[in-house]
Amino acid sequence: MPVLEVTQLRLRGVDVTDLRLLDALSTVRSTLKTNSRFYACIEEPDLIYILGLWPDLDAHHAFLASPARDEVLGPQEDMLEFRWTVHAELDAMSSLPLDxxxxxxxxxxxSDDAVDAYHGALTEDRYTLIEATRPFNVAHLWRCDAEPGRHEALLFTGWEMRASTAYAAMRGKYDSIHVHHVWNMEAAAANKSHT
Incomplete structure (x- = not known):
């Protein structure tokens, strides 16, 4: 099954609006054919996220272990510092709230002992979340490359503007939560070029 790559990178001496950055990211996307999307973080403007779809987890790992990795990713390494990558099974990019x-x-x-309680709370709260974020998709995924005995959920919700997303129904059902709100770098560049 295809897997979604979610990668967080920190900018190095370049602004998120610098077209060289977007060109470098677009070149990598064209080479790898991952249908990647690029997002800038609102809370921490020096962070960006890459969301891309791989045929499977092994395909991404094979690329990272290959000599092609340095050739493809090398040109952008002076602009970006790798932070982390996680993967989750996803049928298609269109399942995410990309619009x-x-x-x-x-x-x-x-934690292991809270997975069922978390899943129950999410199921119970799903309709409220879908209504609050309408007309955008809600994607709930489980990380497929977590360490044995660890469970990590990924939740993608779309908003008209930065929202303080409520997780009241799930409180106590997770060990930690990290939320970042992001905006599409390519859409912003396209809008800027039309003004």
């Missing part, structure tokens, strides 16, 4: 002006990317760490 939203702002996406909340949420990572939740869940």
């Amino acid at each position: 939203a002006p702002v996406i909340a990317i949420t990572r939740l760490s869940i």
Whole structure:
């Protein structure tokens, strides 16, 4: 099954609006054919996220272990510092709320003994979340490359503007939560070129 790559990078001496950065990211996307999207973080403007779809987890790992990795990613390494990557099974990029002006990317760490309670709370709260974020998709995924015995959920919600997403129903069902709101760098560049 295809897997979504979610990668967080920190900018190095370049502004998120610098077209050289977007050109470098677009070149990598064209080479790898991952249908990647590039997002800038609202809370921490020096962070960006890459969301890309791989045929499977092995395909991404094979690329990272290959000599082609340095050739493809090398040109952007002076602009970007790698922070982390996680993967989750995803049927298609269209399942994500990519058309939203702002996406909340949420990572939740869940202990073994709280997985069922978390899943129940999410199921119970799902309709409220879908209504609150309408007309944008809600994507709830489980990390497929977590360490044995660890569980991590990823939640992607779309918003008209940065929202303070409520997780009241899930409180106590996770060990930690990290939420970043992001905006589409390519859409912003396209809008800027039309003004």
